[in-house]
Amino acid sequence: MTEPAVVVLPLWLPGLILLLAAGGLVAVGLCRRWAGAAAEETAEEERDWSIPELVVETAPGNLFQRWDTRIKLATLLGYAFLVVSLHRPGPAAAAVLISAVAVLLARIPSTGVLKRAAGISGFLLMLALIMPLTVRRHPGDPIVVIAGLEFLTFNPRGLTLALTIGCKALAVALLMEPMLATSALGNTLEALARLGVPVKLTQMVLLSHRYLHVFAAESQRMQTAMRARGFKQRTDRRTLQTVANFLGMLFVRSFDRTQRVQDAMLARGFTGRFPVHHRFAAAPGDWLLAVAWLSVGVILLLFDRFGL
Amino acid sequence: MHDIDQALLPKHLANPLLQAEQLSYSYGNGQQALDRIELSIAAGDRLALVGQNGAGKTTLARLLIGLLRPRSGRVLYAGVELAGDQLRRARLEIGLLFQDPDDQLFCNSLYEDVAFGLFNRGLAPELVADRVRRALTTVGLEHLAGKPPHHLSTGQKKRAALATQLAMEPLVLILDEPTANLDPHQEQLLLEQLQRFSGTLIAISHDLPFLCELCDRAVVLEEGRIHHDYSLRELVSHPPSMRRHGLDFTFRFSCCGGHPEAPRQVPPTAAAAVQAEGAEAAPSQPLTGTVPLFQLRDLHYTYPDGTRALRGIDLTIEAGDSIALVGENGAGKSTLLACLGGIRLGRGDCRFHGNRIERKHGGELWRHLGVVFQDSADQLFCASCREEVAFGPEQMGLSKSEVARRVEQALCQVRLGGYEERVPLYLSGGERKRLALASVLGMEPEVLILDEPTAGLDPRSQELLLAILQRLPTTKILVSHDMFFIGAVTSRTLVMHQGKIIKNYLTSQFLSDKALSSLNQIHYTYKNRCCTEILGLDQGAYFQHAPDR
Amino acid sequence: MHISDGVLPTQVAVGCYVLGAVVVAWSTYRTRGDDLPKVALATASFFVASLVHVPLGPTSVHLLIPGIVGVLLGPSAFLAIAVGLTLQSMLFQFGGLTALGANALMMGIPALVCGRLFQALRGSSRQRAVAAGALVGALGVALAALILGLLLYSGGEDFLGVAQLALAAHLPVMVIEAAVTAFMVGFLSRVKPELLELPLGSGRQDALGVKA
Structure with missing residues (x-):
């Protein structure tokens, strides 16, 4: 292995690959379409603004729902860090399989899972296209060159x-649904608070999440009104000016609302602390599951570093 | 300006629960909001706080509950000034129902929202759970306890907000525009719940019929001062002072004054006169010959979340028609408007001027339609009134001089001439609504679509809007719960229920249709009852003053 | 663009978490305690704003708005961005769970710089404020792109190409964002100038305070 191998491909092969890639893109597009759950009969330019829900929609009594939320979060977060530490494709693929099994176990509706997959697809596609062309050539790396397009290695x-x-x-993305959609958001954040995240922050996330929906609806109504007066997005100065006005108005409205919401909180005796609703009780089974899960992660990592 | 009637100024009660002494407040920009307010409220008082938009009502409410710091003077609760522990106590014992329920429902589930105040009060969790359940049952929402507020309808949100207050078992309940954006059915539910409330009540509203059902004392604010403090009966039986304070809604009596069954045959009131004028202005001939303006066949629309909003709409609209669209919240009215406006595309045959509204044409439909949205805040996004009105015409690609001409004309049409450089954000509610109207009139639309144009406006603004609308010869489609407005503006009424048009007849037939209330949960009749009562009070006084108008 | 899981070396991801936590703590310290709910609500509006797409030729880009957040929130900006990104990751998978710290630094640090710079530059005339807006709008994106490039490059020489490409891809966004920020500052200075003068979170208090 002294001489790096250079494989020269005929021109039709990359054509085939491009075709496959196009197929992949179409698949991703379909994924997004499904995830968007029927943008079916909406007029053009109508973007799907719906904020995904994090709700418990799973059959009660499944593994992830019974799992103590604190332990579930800590375990899965730790496991996620173990997974991202993997270096080799084999163990990484195994991790995807494990996550897929977790999704099946949690009996999660597939739309949320697909949405997440769609969410990361852009970045990953970019990596898959760019990295083969730009990684530094190590001694010993084989190189593929296409006949006629020799400048692309x-x-x-x-x-x-x-x-x-x-x-x-x-x-990791597949694990997010079993982790987050199997307990109410308030429950999840209270569990995070027990795990040491400052309560101030978890409360802010909750408040923010609540008003996300309010502002998204507001912004959607504003955009509808703009379209009704003939606003079309183009690449020009007017569009930017209009978008800036729209954002400015969105901020003015929401900043006005911040005062009213604060008033409403004070009016009901708010003194800086949100009430706590959930009580957590960990059973030995919860711990056992955590240990088992983390062991899987550690085994994956050991396999990755020292394995076959 | 009439003088302040000294005899009608605040009475000092022996044992007031809530008391304002020489209370003054000014906004951050130095503008005086309240000027030396003297007000005593006894336990059990049911007080209506009325006045024009911007008179300082909401500010007074916020001062009474200690959300604002008075510039001078003080507020006493149970005889002790609002500060420290007394402030804390007052906030827990005085409830405030906000105008926008989204301000008040800030948690991620109804249960947490209702429990919020109870936990702050330091109640034990078991007690909290019990009280929450009771409060939610009172407002009829116990089945939605686990839902996030953004899944509720407007009416449900309003009742949920009320539950957050009722759970606290407040001694005083302050209501800020409680009926804004509610359909008549929801309004009546709210009214019933409030009538059951036994404590002290302070209601801020323009909705005089609603106030009449709920309150017995009226405090009139004008420009930050208390102008009258007397019984609500005295107020409504004195039209000149109502008119002075922008509360005169007697122009509405033509719809139900004594004759709820035959509203259009009312004696020569001012409104009826304007009505005739409007009818004259409307073109009697369809503009396009035999091809109707809109033709809908078997139109269906299903939202992405699976809600079936429209289930088979058949509808023909001729040019020059004035049509009202009524029905309970969620009946599909707004969706139908959106389909007509090309904003949403349903399944089925939908034609404009005989051409199918399709994806590609839908994009051009806006040139022919003017939509005035329910909330002006959704529609106004420019830094000056001129830019606001010019936006549509500019998008149409008109020349500069034409745009300028249209801006001037549209602003004149809505009586906002001279407002060109004003900032839309700081106009009053009525002015904003008229500006929104101008912003579509500048596009000279063939069809004008209005979604709840009178919601949240004070009576004077409503009257002005009505006069403007009646002068416009355009085809109009009006979505409203406001029977009077429907009667005054439209000639045909479509009643929608669960995504279908169940009635399509003359507006006069609709107004006298008694079968509807049971069929469609449209409780318009109770308003008529209130109006009749009020009219009974001031019949003599009203007709005596009518010629002034 | 958000970094997804699995790109950064684990040490870098963890390090960013730690550093991010320190800056969040500082940002929280600089925010008045009573104003935390307000910052949370403002965060929701920034979240919604960042979903807005602006067309760019045949494609469209979404706004990053670190500049705008910095202008409107001042020192609280980092806190808001951390909360917003947490939600984006939880709801949309925009930005990986393990890369949360890195993403917060990438967007939050530019926001802090922009906020500070805008207050220093805005002067008293509208023209000057608009120019300052354009500057921080562009600078916010440029800094974010730079940090993104550095973070990617921390993965080793193999990532150099990706890092360069990411930097280049942000150039058009810089132009758009400069324009939008400038227009928006112009709009706000006419409609609600107090938002530009006094960032939320350091605001005055009208309500009577109740000590717990």
């Missing part, structure tokens, strides 16, 4: 790297 190691990253990202 395609390094399979880059593709492997991008795929590994993609697998890791997907593995």
Whole structure:
């Protein structure tokens, strides 16, 4: 292995690959379409503004719902860090499989999972396209060159790297639904607070989440009104001016609301602390599950570093 | 300006629960909001706080509950000044129902929202759970306890906000525009719940019929001062002072004054006269010959979340028609408007001037339609009135001089001439609504679509808006719960229920249709009852003053 | 653009978490305690604003708005951005769970710089404020892109190409964001100038305070 191998491909092969990539893109597009759950009969330019819900919609009594929220969060967060530490494609792919099993166990509606997959697809696609062309050529790396397009040197190691990253990202993304959608948001954040995240922050996340929906609806109504007066987005100064006005108005309205909401909180005796609703009680089973889950992560990592 | 009637100024009560002494407040920009207010409220008082938009009512409410710091003077609760522990006590014992329920429902589930104040009061969790359940049952929302507020309808949110207050078992309840944006059914539910409330009540509203059902004492604010403090009966039986304070809604009596069954045959009131004028202005001939303006066949619309908003709409609208669209909240009225406006595309055949409204044409429909949205805040986004009105015409690609001409004309039409450089954000509610109207009139639309144009306006603004609308010869489609407005502006009424048009007849037939209230939960009749009562009080006085108008 | 899971070396991801936590603590300290709910609400509006897409030729870009957040929130900006990104990650998977710290630094640090710079530059005339707006609008994106590039490059030489590309991809966004920020500052200075003068979170208090 002294001489780096240079494989020259005929021109039709990359054509085939491009075709496959296009197919992949279409698939991703379809994913987004499904996830968007029927943008079916909306007029053009109508973006799907709905903020995804984090609600408990799973059948009661499944594994993730019974799991003590504090332990569940700590375990899965730790596991996520173990997963992203993987270096090799094999273990990373195994992690995706494990996450997929978790999704099946949690009996989660597939739309949320698909949405998350769609959410990361852009970044990962960019990596998959760019990395093979730009990774530094290590001595010993084989190189693929296409006949006729010799200036593009395609390094399979880059593709492997991008795929590994993609697998890791997907593995963590798939876990998010079993982790978050199996307990109410308030419950999740109170659990985070017990785990040491300052209560001030978790309360802010909750408040922010509540008003996200209010402002998204507000912004949607404003955009509808703008369209009704003929606003069309183009690449020009007017569009930017209009978007700036719209954002400015959105901020003015929401900043006015901040005062009213604060008043409403004070009017009901708010003194800086939100009431606590949930009580957590961990059973031995919760701990057992945590240990088991983390062991899987550690085994993956050991396999990754020292494995076959 | 009439003089302040000394005899009608505040009575000092022996044992007031809530008391304002020489209370003054000014806004951050130095503008005086309240000027030396003297007010005593006894336990059990049911007080209506009325006055024009901007008279200082909401500011007074916020001062009474200690949300604002008075510039001078003080507020006493149970005889002790609002500060420290007394302030804390007052905030827990005085409830305030905000105008926008979204301000008040700040948690991620109804249960947490209702429990919020109870926990702050330091109640034990078991007690809290019990009280929350009771409060939610009172307002009929116990089945939605776990839902996040953004899943509720407007009426449900309002009742949920009321539950957050009722759970606290307040001694005093302050209501800020409680009926804003509620349909008549929801309004009546709210009214019933409030009538059951036994404590002290302070209601801020323009809705005099509602106040008449609820309150017995009236305090009139004008420009930060108390102008009258007497019984509500005295107020409504004195039209000149109502008119002075922008509360005169007697122009509405033409719809139900004594004759709820035959509202259009009312004696020569001013409003009826304007009505005739409006009818004259409307073109009697359809503009486009035999092709109707809109033709809808079997139109269906389903929202992305699966809600079936429209289920088979058949509808023909001729040019020059004035049509009212009524029905309970959620009946599909707004969705139908959106489909007509090309904002949403339903399944089925939808034609404008005989051409199918399709994806590509839908994009051009806006040139022919003017939509005035329910909340002006959703529609106004420019830094000056001129820019606001010019936006539509500029998007149409008109020349500079034409845009300038249209801006001037549209602002004149809505009586906002001279407002060109004013900032829309700081106009009053009525002016903003008229500006929103001007912003679409500048596009000279063939069809004008109005969504609840009178919601939240004081009576004087409503009257002005009505006069403006009646002068416009355009085809109008009006969505409203306001029977009087429907009667005054439209000639045909469509009643919607659960995504279908169940009635399509003359507005006069609709107004005398008694079968509807049971069928459609449209409780318009109770308003008529209130109006009749009020008219009974001031019949003599009213007709005596009518010629002045 | 948000960094997803699995891109950064674990040490870098953890380090960013720690550093991010320190800056969040500082940002919280600089925010008046009573104003935390207000900052939370403002965060929601920034979240919604960041979903707005602006067309750019055949494609469209979404706004990053670190400059705007900095202008409107001052020192509280970092806190808001951390909360907003947490929600974006939880709801949309925009930005990985393990890369949360890195993403917060990437958007939050530019916001802090922009806020400070805007207050120093805005002067008293509208023209000057608008120019300062354009500057911080562009600078916010430029700094965010730079931090993104550095973070990507921390993954090793293999990521150099990606980092360069990410930097280049932000150039058009810089132009758009400079324009939008400038227009918005112009709008606010006419409609509600107090928002530009006094960032939320350090605001005055009209209500009577109740000590717990």
